[in-house]
Amino acid sequence: MSTRQLKLNLFVYPGGHHEAAWRHPESHPDRVLDISFYQDLARSAEAAKLDAVFFADGPSLADNIRYASRFRLEPFTWLSAIAVATERIGLIGTASTTYLEPYNAARLFASLDHLSKGRAGWNIVTTGAPDAAYNFGLDAHPVHAERYDRAREFVDVVTDLWDSWEDDALVADRASGVFADADRIHRIDHVGRHFRVRGPLNTPRTAQGRPVYVQAGSSEDGRSFAATYAEAIFTAHQTIESAQEFYTDIKRRAAELGRKPEHVLVLPGISPFIGSTETEARALQDEFNELTQPAYSIDLLRRLLGVDLTGHDLDGPFPRGLIELQGDRVNSSRSQLVVDIVEREAPTIRQLLHRLAGARGHWTVAGTPEQIADRITEWFTQGAADGFNVMPPWLPGGLDAFVEHVLPILRARGLFRHDYTGTTLREHYGLTRPDSSFSTTHVDTPVPRERHPA
Structure with missing residues (x-):
């Protein structure tokens, strides 16, 4: 059996990842607000021994809700309900460094990590939706570079808060009457450009030491941020060549910062349509595509490219000359x-x-x-991926097809586990458990920085 194993997450999106999934007769749009639906999905993913379930989030309503299931459920509430319905699978949720405060984020993820006995992961985002600003009393969305500057300081503060309790600070010694060793609980006294946080966190250190740091973003700022902080990177690529370039670049940057490249996992998204023949699979994909609403897709292009194609001939060539990326779209x-x-x-x-x-x-x-297994194997063995975010086009059928038909092939090739060997997300991912930065030893921590002692 191969010593290097694929890391596979289930990326959950209401109804499925195809924009028209909710219209397909095998989907269940009536259950997208039913927590038992998501608990069932998580149990299925856990039975298949997947590494984690991942739940995306955003702090504003998408402006294309008319045609697609683009609402958001709050991830900590959602993942807490998943935690009590499962035992081993990792739980990755999104939290924005632009529209949260570090102390609140640290408490929320620490609580989830305790609740799940060490299965939490933080998908660190800076938020790309400009409309989010108006929900938080701002007149405008911060620009790309400013959001990443805040994100770096945000993660530094959260890291210090998670480390503010040393591992042996919680004593609970009945004989002596000492519940906690106060000398091993530290104020962080952070004073920076964006935040002033005294600390310590009011929650002891968790089973993982810290929840796993996950990041999504492939811009120059995103790559720099990922190489510094991320332990798993969610990324989007259409070709193996693009994926290989990103993979090589991220591993190089991490090594230059003194990190172990194997502790920075690159996990592209894959959305598979699976059939008994290739013709059948493509027919299934066409079936979903025929359910799309052109107005929805044109609006998506407008937001991505700043180009409004309303009124254009859909079967004519795409007008490349109209694209001129400006503002945040450049990055x-x-x-x-x-x-x-x-x-x-x-x-x-x-x-x-x-x-x-x-x-x-x-x-x-x-x-x-x-x-499908061949393509996954190719990317995994040819330096393009350490695993994948599996993004079923529709749910639950798309997940069922992957679990029942693709996973057995990957297992037969020695590329994916038959059972869990650990209990925490860090163990599933093969990551080390970091020491508290306030203790005397450090294991693969983010880049050292100046401390603010009490």
């Missing part, structure tokens, strides 16, 4: 991904809309179980 890896598709494939407008309908720019592939 948006997703916007650049769409431009790359246009330049590489010269699609019609409709063809591009269908490409994006599958998973919002993530890799969508149609084929037999063997073909």
Whole structure:
């Protein structure tokens, strides 16, 4: 059996990742607000021994809610309900460094990590939706560079708060009457550009030491941030060449910062349509694409590229000359991904809309179980991925097909586990448990920085 194993997450999106999934007869739009639906999905993923379930979030309502299931459930409430319905699978939730405060975020994730006995992961985002600003009393969304500057300080503060209790600070010694060793609980006294936080956290250190740091974003700022902090990176690529470039670059940057490259996992998204033959799989994909609403897809392109194609012939060539990325779009890896598709494939407008309908720019592939397994194996063995975020086009059927037909092939090749060997998300991912930065030893911690002693 291969010593290097795939890391596989279930990326849960209401109804599924295809934009028209909710319209398909095998989907269950009546259950997208029913927690038992998500508990059932998580149990299925756990039975398949997947590493984690991942739940995305955003602090504003998408402006295309008319045509797609784009609402958001608050992830900590959602993941807490998943935690009590499962035992081993990891629980990754999104929290914004732009629209939260570090102390609140540290408490929320520490509580989830305790509740789940060490299965929590933090998907660190800076939030790309401009409308979010108006929900938090701001006149405008902070620019890209400013959001990342705040994010770096935010993660530093959260890290110090999680470390503010040393591992042996909680004593609970009945004989002596000492509940906690106060000398091992530390104020962090952080004073920075964006935050002033005294600490310590009012929650002891968790089973993992710290929840796993996850990040999504492939811009220059995103890559720099990921190499410094991330332990798992969620990314979108359409070709193996693009994925290999990103993989090599991230591993190099991490090594230059003194980190172990194998402790920075690169996990692209894959949204598979699976059939008994390739023709059947492509017909299934076409079936979903025919359910799309062009107005929805055109609006998505407008937000990604700043180009309004209303009134254009959908079966005419995509007008590449209209694209001129400006503002935050210049730094948006997703916007650049769409431009790359246009330049590489010269699609019609409709063809591009269908490409994006599958998973919002993530890799969508149609084929037999063997073909899907071959593509996963190729990316995994050829320096493009350490694993994948599995993004079923619809739920639960898309997950069931992957678990029942693709996973057995990967297991037969020695590329995926038959059972869990650990209990925490760090153990599933093969990551070390970091020491508290206030103790005398350190294991693969983020880049050292100046401390503010009490």
